[in-house]
Amino acid sequence: MSRQFMYGTMHEKDVIYLDNAATSWPKPDSVLEEIVRFYREVGANPGRSGHRLSVEAERIRMETREALCGLLGAEDPLSVIFTANVTAAVSLVLLGYLRPGDRVVTTSMEHNAVLRPLRFLENTRDIHLTLVQAGADGGIDPEDFRKVLTGDVRLAVVNHASNVCGTILPVAEFGKIASECGIPLMVDAAQTAGCWPLDMGKDNIDILAFTGHKGLLGPTGTGGVIFGARFDPREVTPLMFGGTGSRSEKEVQPDFMPDCFESGTADIGGIAGLRAGVQWVRERGVEVIGEHERNMTRRLLDALGNIDGVRIFGPLDEQRQTATVSFTVEGMSVSEVGMRLSDEHNVMSRVGLHCAPRAHRTLGTFPEGTIRFSMGPFTTDEDIDTAAGAVARIVHEK
Amino acid sequence: MSDYAVIITHSTSHAIRAEKILLSAGLKAKMIPVPRHISSDCGTAVRIPAVQVEESKRLMDEKKAPYDRVELL
Numbered sequence: 355m356s357r358q359f360m361y362g363t364m365h366e367k368d369v370i371y372l373d374n375a376a377t378s379w380p381k382p383d384s385v386l387e388e389i390v391r392f393y394r395e396v397g398a399n400p401g402r403s404g405h406r407l408s409v410e411a412e413r414i415r416m417e418t419r420e421a422l423c424g425l426l427g428a429e430d431p432l433s434v435i436f437t438a439n440v441t442a443a444v445s446l447v448l449l450g451y452l453r454p455g456d457r458v459v460t461t462s463m464e465h466n467a468v469l470r471p472l473r474f475l476e477n478t479r480d481i482h483l484t485l486v487q488a489g490a491d492g493g494i495d496p497e498d499f500r501k502v503l504t505g506d507v508r509l510a511v512v513n514h515a516s517n518v519c520g521t522i523l524p525v526a527e528f529g530k531i532a533s534e535c536g537i538p539l540m541v542d543a544a545q546t547a548g549c550w551p552l553d554m555g556k557d558n559i560d561i562l563a564f565t566g567h568k569g570l571l572g573p574t575g576t577g578g579v580i581f582g583a584r585f586d587p588r589e590v591t592p593l594m595f596g597g598t599g600s601r602s603e604k605e606v607q608p609d610f611m612p613d614c615f616e617s618g619t620a621d622i623g624g625i626a627g628l629r630a631g632v633q634w635v636r637e638r639g640v641e642v643i644g645e646h647e648r649n650m651t652r653r654l655l656d657a658l659g660n661i662d663g664v665r666i667f668g669p670l671d672e673q674r675q676t677a678t679v680s681f682t683v684e685g686m687s688v689s690e691v692g693m694r695l696s697d698e699h700n701v702m703s704r705v706g707l708h709c710a711p712r713a714h715r716t717l718g719t720f721p722e723g724t725i726r727f728s729m730g731p732f733t734t735d736e737d738i739d740t741a742a743g744a745v746a747r748i749v750h751e752k
Numbered sequence: 753m754s755d756y757a758v759i760i761t762h763s764t765s766h767a768i769r770a771e772k773i774l775l776s777a778g779l780k781a782k783m784i785p786v787p788r789h790i791s792s793d794c795g796t797a798v799r800i801p802a803v804q805v806e807e808s809k810r811l812m813d814e815k816k817a818p819y820d821r822v823e824l825l
Contacts, residue, residue, distance in 0.1 A: 401764030404785045404796050409764065416768045430816060432769060600763035610818060613763050 370701040370737045370744075375517050375545060375678045375708075375728035377567050377574055381631065385571055388630035392623045400622055401599040411622050418629040419612075425570075425632055425640070426543075426562060427553030428580045433587070435615040436578040436625060440544045440565035441467040443579040446615065447540060447561055448472060448511070450590035456508040457482045459499075459537075461523070462716045463492050463516045466709045468542055472511075488716050491669045492521030499528050503535045511540040515550065518713040518726065519668030520651075520675030522550065529558030538585055544568060545676050548635045549644050549731075560585040569643075570635060571731070572628030575621045587611055594618065643731050647677035650729040650738055654679055657742030663749050667717045667724060677729035680719070683745070686752050688725050691745075695725070699744035703727050756825045757805050758790065759798040761818065767796045770817045777811055779804055790823055799825075 371379050392414065400411035419431035428434065437443040448471040452458065458472060462485045475481040484502045488494045503510065510532050515522045525541050532539040540561035543552055547562075548569025554562055559582055566576025581587045592607060596617030601608045608614050635643060651672035658664050663684040669675045683691050692705035706723040707714050714720040727741060759781075761767045767783060774781035779800070786797045800808050805822055812819055 401796075404764075409768070409783055409796060412764045412768055416765060416772070432765065432818070598763070608762065610762060610766075612765060 368700065370699070370740050372727040372729060372733070372737070372741055373702045373704050374568065374730035374733070375676075375726065376704055378569065378571050378730045380732055381571055381573070381627075382634045384634055385573065385627045385630045389573060389623050389627040392626040396626075399619055414626050414629060415620065415622060418625050418632065421629055421632040421636065422564070422578075422580065425636055426547065426564070426580060427555045427557070428562070429555065429583055432611050433581045433583075434578060435580075435612050436576065436620055437615075438575055438577065438621065439567075440542065440563050440577040443563045443577055444468055444511075444542060445471050446593045447563065447579060447590055448475065448509075450593055451509065452479065452481050453508075454480045455482070457484070457504070457506055459484045459486065459502050459507050459510040461486045461488055461494060461512050463488045463494075463518075463521065463523070463713045464511075464513055464710070465517055465542065465544070465713075466711070467544070468511055468513065469712055485712070488521070490716070490718065491667075492516050492519050492713070492717060493669065493674070494523055496524055496527040496531060500531045500535075503531060503537055505535070507535070507537050509538055509540060511542065513542040513545065514552065515545040515676045515678070516668070516710070516713055517545050517678065518708050518710050518719075518724065519680045519717060520545075520678035520728075521668050522546070522674055522676065525552075525559065526557040532560075533558040545678065548632075549640060549647055550676060551640055551644070554580065554582050566624070566628040566631065569730075570628060571631035573624045575624040576628045581611070587614070590615075592617070638731075646731060647729055647733075648672040650733045650735075651675065651677045651679065653735060653738045654727060654729070654742060657738060658745060661742070661746050661749055664745060667719060677733070678726060679728070680717070680724035680726045681745075682719065682722070682724055683749055683752075686748070688723050691725050691748055694748050695741075695744055699740070699747070701741045701744050703741075754825045755802055756799050757802045757822050758784070758787065758825060759800060759808065759812075759822050760786070760790065760820045761797070762820055763818075764796045766818050767798050770812055770819055771798045773811060773815050773817050774798070774800065774804075774808055779808060779811070781808075787825065 398407035398411045419434040538560040562580045566572035567574045598613040688705040695701040
């Protein structure tokens, strides 16, 4: 039933793909069709040349900006910047905004996309980092966040949900607190855009970093950042400089959005695909997709919970997490479990530290890491049953 | 007086934004290559009826759509 509904015109697949936290797969047909249509019928470099196809390419990019604004509660499509992925967007903001001596607040659940630039700045630009420590299930009390927001903090950056165990952080409450303190809040929405409600306006999010190829169902090579109405993007020095198809008589970078952060040729074919992905999500609704994923999470938590020797990390509660479940198997290395799942059972999972060593330290799974199953809009009951059955077989046969 | 005016912007994305705002409000707007005698750094402009100049400016200002200037053709 759910397969019919969620798939639409999807093809059958025999792979049990549970690595959607890394990238979503499969993509809706409309995404693939839109990418091909772009290269067949349009193909041009947006905004550079003034010819009809170039304008059409720019139009596609503008429609994608608008679609993202509609989905994520942002007002101005010109405040949407596209980058190659969310990691590039995060580096752009952190490296471009933070100055020597700045104080930054973040959490102990962050992905290395956030922590590595911050540690680099700590080591080379004398920024002072405060990590709010999450509990053993990855959660953070808003009051613990409030305690560290002293007046001189320049930026707070948090992930909306952990890519390791799925724990959702209360970003709306963080946003309210940060707003009261006059401190900009940046949210890494890599794991939540498209499957968990987000509204930049209502949630007081000043900077939203998003990826195109996870919950938004676009192709890899897309992502970006949206600046909220209260944040002046001119406070961010661009990371890249170059041609923008604007102010071309000048040899200095333009200072207006979005051009200042979009030098060079964009992945416009990918952005066309992203537009189709965002449309697919908006047509069905984030709540509907979220509900489906919560059902999958519940089903998986119940099934894994019944296997002796399996330990699950995180909230163990589909209402408090994304469709991402991390677990270990007693007496077996995570690598061995992952390899057997992939090779013997056709179940795709991701094992290890998931580029989030700090989160694993928080959960108590460092340095070995975990096996991670992450579901998406196209995951079915059968997928969950097969995957859990595979884990049970592996445990039984060890 | 000429029948038309052009909205000059610094960037094609700004031109597209302006065009969209005007069309959504039921006004006339058309993307054109910038006329040769007018300088623009992005190559595209938005042509509007001359009688629509004031209303277009008002709408773009209201929606915070950036533009450089409006010139009669």
